[in-house]
Amino acid sequence: MKHITIIDYGSGNVLSAQKSFIKVLNENNIEAKVLISKKLNDIKNSTHIVLPGQGAFATCMNGIKNTPGLIEELYDFAIIKKKPFLGICVGMQMLATDSEENGIHEGLNWIEGHIKALPSNNLKLPHMGWNNVKPTKKNNLIENSEDFYFVHSYYFKCKNEQNILAETQYGINFSSIVVKENIYGVQFHPEKSSSQGLRLIKNFVSK
């Protein structure tokens, strides 16, 4: 029995993330519970954690900082116990060292790197819509190049190349999936990326 917890700290549309996980579990006959929660006990009992995120970086960081013990519990889950952890969109960006969105703000620093503004070079911002995600190495999260749904204006600039799992082109080539052992971060929204998104979720849940 898997226990998947989607961390609820007041950020955006977490319901869609929950529904997409439920859909994947039902379709594949995987026995699991999918909770939306920020209770420390739920995190302790989880096999998988999903950290979503929408809106401004600082608002999201404050959202998790404002729940006493939450960061410590997530740290214990992902860094000490090395259980499967997935950050989505700003949830991915929060894994970085810091972000330059509206001033410099510290992140969790679980994967070294900086969150920087996408250069506009005559391109529309936010980078919104479906774009190609190209794996840079063999992995068991996505097998082939596929299109996923993006909405963001900032990107993850990894310090270490080994943390880059996939790249996407929008004006520049940026890291659209980052990884460090059991910790994954995706800049796009798998829960909004149709069948290929559900497949990625299945691959994550299978870990």
Next chain:
Amino acid sequence: MVKVRIIPCLDVKNGRVVKGINFVDLIDAGDPVEQAKHYSENGADEICFLDISASIENRDTIINVVKKTANEVFIPLTVGGGISSINNIHSLLKAGADKVSINSAAIKNPNIIKESSEYFGNQCIVVAVDAKKVKNDWYVFSHGGTKNTGLFALDWIEKVQKLGAGEILLTSMDKDGTKSGFDTNLLRKVSEFLNIPLIASGGVGTLEHFYEGVKIGKANALLAASVFHFNEISIKEVKEYLFKKNIEIRL
């Protein structure tokens, strides 16, 4: 590169799908959840619900439709129509909408754009603009395209972008329901100065029209209703056509 998005728009009244010809005659065309699911499985890049019931007592029906849709549909969902407050926006996003589209409320109180984009993030605030040409200028119309607000469309769009809109959904009231093609002059004028994505709406009737919206109008997304609802053109046909014409598209 990011792909051009094809967005079917479902006009929803009291929980049922309808489509207005020039916003007047309504023909019932089914259950919104089933339709959204169908479109999602057949290549739609996003879904748009436009709630035209708009009377307060019927606001809950759209919330339920959105909730049911979120169970079944895993592509972005935009909901518009009758949104008048931050509370409305909050309940729609909580029900599972990814974006909301604001029209009249923004005209009445432009500050709602600033407040909502600061609160929820600009990625989920779409400002819908209904534009109509009067003599040589495009004006913003309200009340389903019946009332001239006196605002110049281009000025208004520039203003809402500054206030924090994340996208513009631009409908040509001259073209809507005519199937004579998008107003590519208007689209082109707007896309020349716009820094945020532009969704073209109103008038599409043939495959060539979709191409013109991107190629001439420079739109980032194309929205259509009746051609899809009445199965005159399928989303798959549009995408294959655009792909052959070297437009970046998700197949």
